Amino acid sequence: MADEGPQGTKRDFLFLATGAGLAVGAGAVAWPFVASMAPDAATVAAGAPLDVDLSPIQDGQIVNVFWRGKLIFVRKLTEKEVTDMKAVPLSEMIDPAAFDTRVKKGHDQWLVSYGNCTHLGCVPIGHSGNYEGWSCPCHGSQFDAVGRVRRGPAPTNLPIPPYAFESDTKIKIGEEGGKAVA
Structure with missing residues (x-):
């Protein structure tokens, strides 16, 4: 034992x-x-492009979508907003940018921008503030209808993601000129 x-x-x-x-x-x-x-590492790094149907979006409406985990604003500007935004003097801006640099040529009624304030990343509220655009509820930054910072601590305009028009009623976020952006 x-x-x-x-x-x-x-x-x-x-x-x-x-x-x-x-x-x-x-x-x-x-x-x-x-x-x-x-998934392949290149696929993960590039992020799949996102198709957005513009046909249901009404004049003045802002639609929120997500691409690569980031909030994107898609806004259909009214004729008045287009006229007003083209007339704003660059000297009145914190980060001067002409209207034509914020929209695609031939599609000037559409703004596509990232949806986070450039100050601390808060989400600005649409159709608020003094400039027909967005205002950040946290620190008071205000953006106009084409995402240009006009007041507050935000140092730069809302960035424009890579995107391309596939037709008058469809955009592809994540592509520029028909080529995927990595």
Whole structure:
């Protein structure tokens, strides 16, 4: 009976070691199959482009969409907003930008911009503030209808993401000139 103690301990160790070895081996065999199901690194880095149907958006309406985890504002400007925004002198802006640099040529009724304040990343509220655009409820930055910062601590305009018009009623965010942006 005295011999059973050490033998039982050796046997338990052998079962445990064999089981652990088999588990590691099974993991090593399964790993390539599991890894093959993950998206390609280039796909993850580039982010899939996002199609946005513009046809249901009314004049003056702002639609929020998400691309690559970022909030994007898509706004259909009214004729009055287009006229007013073109007339704003660059000297009145914190980060001067002409109207034509904020919209695509031939589609000047559409603004597509990132939707976070450039001060601390808050989400500005649409159709508020003194400039027909957005105002940030946290620190008071105000943006006009084409996302140019006009008042407050925000240092720069709302950035414009890469996008392209596929037709008069469809844009693809994440592409520029028909080519995917990485």
